[in-house]
Amino acid sequence: MLLFAIRRLLQAIPILLGVSLVVFGLVHIVPGNPIDMLMPPEASPEVIAQMKAAFGFDKPLYMQYLLWLMRAVQGNFGLSVFNATPVWGQLVDALGNTFILAILAAALGFSLGIVFGMVSALYHGRWPDKLFSAIATIGVSLPHYWCAIVLVLACAVLHDWLPAQGMGDDSLPLYERLQYLVLPVITLSLIPMGVIGRLVRATVLDIIGQDFVGALAAKGLTRWPVIRHIARNAAPPVLALMGLQFGYLLGGSILVETVFNWPGSGNLLNLAIFRRDIPVLQATILVLATFFVVLNLLVDIAQAAIDPRIRR
Amino acid sequence: MSAALRDPRDRGGPAQPLLRVDRLTKHFPVRGGLLNRQVATVQAVDDVSFSVRKGETLGIVGESGCGKSTTARLLMRLIQPDAGEVVFDGDEVGHRQGISVSDMRRQMQMVFQDSYSSLNPRMTMAESIAYAPRMHGLGRREAYERAENLLSRVGLNPLQYARRYPHELSGGQRQRVNIARALALEPRLVILDEAVAALDKSVEAQVLNLLSDLKDSFSLTYLFISHDLNVVEYMSDRVMVMYLGRVVEAGPVESIYRRPRHPYTRALFASKPTLDPDRRTTEMPLTGDPPNPINPPSGCRFRTRCGFAMPVCAASLPPLDVPFEDAADDSHVVACHVPAAQLGHRTGVRHG
Amino acid sequence: MSDLALDRQLVSRADTQAAPAPGYWTSVGQRLLRDKTTMAVTLVLFAILFITLGAPLVTHYDPYAGSVMARLKPIGTPGHWLGTDETGRDLWTRLCYGGRLSLLAAILPVTISLIVGGFLGILAGYAGGWTGTLIMRTMDVFYAFPSILLAIAICGLMGNGLANSIIALAVVFIPPMVRVSETVTTQARHLDFVEAARASGTTTLQIIRHHVLSNVLGPIMVYATSLISVSIILSAGLSFLGLGVTPPQAEWGLMLNSLRQAIYVQPSVAALPGLMIFVTSMCFNLMSDGVRSAMDVRLNK
Secondary structure, three states: OHHHHHHHHHHHHHHHHHHHHHHHHHHHHOOOOHHHHHOOOOOOHHHHHHHHHHHOOOOOHHHHHHHHHHHHHOOOOOEOOOOOOEHHHHHHHHHHHHHHHHHHHHHHHHHHHHHHHHHHHHOOOOHHHHHHHHHHHHHHHOOHHHHHHHHHHHHHHHOOOOOOOOOOOOOOOHHHHHHHHHHHHHHHHHHHHHHHHHHHHHHHHHHHHOHHHHHHHHOOOOHHHHHHHHHHHHHHHHHHHHHHHHHHHHHOOHHHHHHHOOOOHHHHHHHHHHHOOHHHHHHHHHHHHHHHHHHHHHHHHHHHHHOHHHHO | OHHHHHOOOOOOOOOOOOEEEEEEEEEEEEEEOOOOEEEEEEEEEEEEEEEEOOOOEEEEEOOOOOOHHHHHHHHOOOOOOOEEEEEEOOEEEOOOOOEOHHHHHHHEEEEOOOOOOOOOOOOOHHHHHHHHHHHOOOOHHHHHHHHHHHHHHOOOOHHHHOOOOHHHOOHHHHHHHHHHHHHOOOOOEEEEEOOOOOOOHHHHHHHHHHHHHHHHHHOOEEEEEEOOHHHHHHHOOEEEEEEOOEEEEEEEHHHHHHOOOOHHHHHHHHOOOOOOOOOOOOOOOOOOOOOOOOOOOOOOOOHHHOOOOOHHHHHOOOOOOOOHHHOOOOOOEEOOOOHHHHHOOOOOOOOO | OHHHHHHHHHHOOOOOOOOOOOOHHHHHHHHHHHOHHHHHHHHHHHHHHHHHHOHHHHOOOOOOOOOHHHOOOOOOEOOEOOOEOOOOOEHHHHHHHHHHHHHHHHHHHHHHHHHHHHHHHHHHHHHOHHHHHHHHHHHHHHHOOOHHHHHHHHHHHHOOOHHHHHHHHHHHHHHHHHHHHHHHHHHHHOOHHHHHHHHOOOOHHHHHHHHHHHHHHHHHHHHHHHHHHHHHHHHHHHHHOOOOOOOOOOOHHHHHHHOHHHHHOOHHHHHHHHHHHHHHHHHHHHHHHHHHHHHOOOOOO
C-alpha cells in the first residue's frame, strides 16, 4: 500500500514538470516579444532593453524557465504587471474565494446527485427514474454560464430577491453576505449534480444486477440494510469521481465567476488575460493545475486504499 | 498414416519428424516493487523437447498451469521463446537457412478453446474462413469457394451458415467453423488447444469424430492439447505429460495409460473417477499443495507432492531417462530419479 | 469494410431456405430506428443544421446590418419574431447565421482530435511497449489540466480568434480521445480472434484493418459524438469570455456575452442564444447515448 502511494507520487513528479513546461512554453509560443505587448509603442529602445533585463527576458530560454521554476516553488511569482502588487498574495486571496464556492457547490451538487442517482436506480424504469435521469442529463448539457445569466435574470433583475454580482463587502452582516453565495453556488452545483447522479445511477443499477444482492434479499434482509450494502459497494468509483469533480470546480470556475463577478481565481484569470498580465496568468494556471494533479494523486491513493485490486 | 507423406510439400519423407522441438523455454517476468523491476520469474515452459511424426496425433496432458497452452503459443510464435529451437520438417523456424515464421504459419495452424472469442463478431462465417487465404493472395471468388467447401466438410450447410454471425451459432457449430478456418490455409499440422473443452459431452463426441475424419481426408498431423485424460486417450497415438513447465513422461498411448511410470502420471490417472468396481483406486492420492509456478521447488518440481521423494530429487532436475536425441519414436521415456518410483514400490510420503 | 460487403454477393446463390440474419450494423440501425428519443433528437439536430446552413432560406435579413432605432425589440415584434439585439440586428437571423460558426467551432476540434487522437490511441494500444507508454505518459501531462483551464490557457496566452479556439479545443480533446482509443484497442488486441489472425500469418496492417478497426471504431465514434456536446458548450464558453470569435461575427457564445448587458432592458432576448447552445448540446448528448445503447446490446439475447 505504501509502495503504491510512493510509486504514484513518483509518477506525479514528471507530470508536474511537464505541466510547468507547458505553462511556461505557451507564453513563448506567441510570436512577438512579451515585452512588446506590455510596453507602449513609443517607448525608447533603452527603456525596452531595461525592462527586458529587469524581467529577465534577455537570458536564454532554458535559463528563464529554470529561474521561473525555482522562484515558483518558493511561492515567488513576481509582481503583477498590472498593479505591481505581489502575484502570490492576490492569488491566495482569490483562491480562497473560489474555494468557498467550490466546497459549497460540491456539497450541494454531490448530495443532490447521490439522492437522484439512488432514487433513479431503485425505481428503475418508473417515473422517478425518468424524471431524475432527465434532470441529471440536463445538468450535464446545460451551459452553466447561460444558466447563471438566466438565474440572474430571474432572481435579480425581474424580481429583486438576490444580488446579481460580487461578494458583498465586509460591512454587511453575515446574513446578507450569504445571499451573494446563493446564485453562484447553485449554478456551479449543476454539473457535478448531473455527473454524479448519472454515475450513481449506473453503478447502483450494475450492483443490483449482480447476484449477490439477490442473495442478500434471500437471506431475509429488509430494505435499508440492503441499501447500505449497495452503497458500500458503489462508493469507490463514485468517490473517485467526486474528487475529480471537485478539481474541476476549483480549476474551471472561470465562467461562473465571470458572470457573477465573484472575486475568485477564475475571475483573476479572466482579468489577467485581458490585461495581458503574464505573471499572474502563469501563476494562476500553474497553481490550479498543480492542485488538480495533487487532487488526482490523493484520489488514486484513496481508491487503492479502499479497493485492493487497484494496487496491482 | 501414409497419406500424410504424399503431400507435395513434404521434404524429408516418413522418417523425418514433421515437428521437432528442442529445449524450448519461456520464462515470464513478474514485476513489482517500487520501480516495477522484475522480482520473480514464472517458468512457464522449461527445457521442453519432443517430436511429432508425420500423420500421428501427439497428445499433451497436464493440469492447468503446466505450460501446455504456452507451448502451443510458442510453437505458433504468438509468443517469442527465450531459448530452444523449433524445426518444421527439417527446416529451423525463424532461421535464415530454414523456414520463416510466416511460411511456417501456412503449414501449421491452431484451434483455440473459446469458440466464441475466436471469431470476429463482426464477420460472417464465410468471411472469417476466407480471411487468411485472401490475405495470402487468393482471389475473392476462390477464397469464398474454398470457405464454402470447408463449411460443408465440417458438417455445416454453407447455404445456411455462410452468412451467419458468431452469436447465431451454438458452441459446437462455432468450433466447427474454427476448425474450418484452421484448415483454410491447407496446413499440415494442426494444434488443437483444448479445442473441445468448452463443449457439452455429446457435442464433444461429434467434434472429435469430425476431427478424426478430417485428419484422414486432409492427411493432417495433430497436436492435441487437453486436460481431459479420456479424450486424449481416445484421440492420440502418443502422449506427453507435462508438469509445471517440464515434460515428465512421454510415449505411446497404450504404454502411458496402462503402465504409467512417473508418480505424477500415475496419480493423475488414479484421480480419474471410474464406475468400474474392478478398477478401484489403489494409488496414493496427490498430497501437498500445488506448488507455486513462480518459485518451483528445487530439483524435481514434483518432489513436494511425491511419495517417493529422495534427497537426490531436491538436488537436481531429473532428465528424461532416454535422451531426446536418442529416443526411438516408440520409446516410453520418463524423467524421474528414483527407479523404485517408476516401478511402483512405495516408501511412504515424505515432504521435502 | 466495403470490399467485404461486396464479397457477400459472391457467396449468395438461390437461397430461399433461410433468410440471412441481419448483419451487426444493420441490426444497430434497426434498433436506432425503433428508439423514439434518439430519432426525435436527430430530427431536431437536422432542423438546427438546416436553419444554420440554409440560413438565407429561412431569413432575409443581413446578420450584420442593424438599425439603432430597432435596438432590443422584444419577442413578437412584427417583422422580428424573436426580437433584435443591442445594435438592432434581427435576432432570428443572428441565431441562424451564428449557428454556422458555433457548430464549426464545436465540430471541427472533435474531428481533429478524432483523427489525431484516434490514430495515436490505436497505435499505442496495438503496439504497446515503449511506444505506448511514451504516448500515454505525454497525454497524462495534458490530463493534469481541467479542460476549461487548458482551453483558456491556450487561448489566453496565444491570443483570441476562431482558429486559436479550434486549436485549443482540439488540444483539450486529444488526450481523452487517445485514452479511449488505447483502451478499446488494447482490449481488442487480446481477443482470441485477433490472436488467431496473427497465427494465420497475416501482416499487422491487414489485421488492424480487417479485425481491429471494425471492432474499435464503434466505441470511438460514440465517444466522439458525446464529445461534441461538450465541445459546443466549451467553444461557446470561450467566445463568451471573448477568447473565440470576434465581433461583429455572429456566434452564440459571443451573442450571449454581448447581450448580457441587455438583461436589464430586454431579458427575454438575452437568454435566447444560450437556449440554442443548450438544445444543441443536449441533442448531441442524447443522440450519442442512443447510439451507444443501440451498439451495446448483448448479442446473445
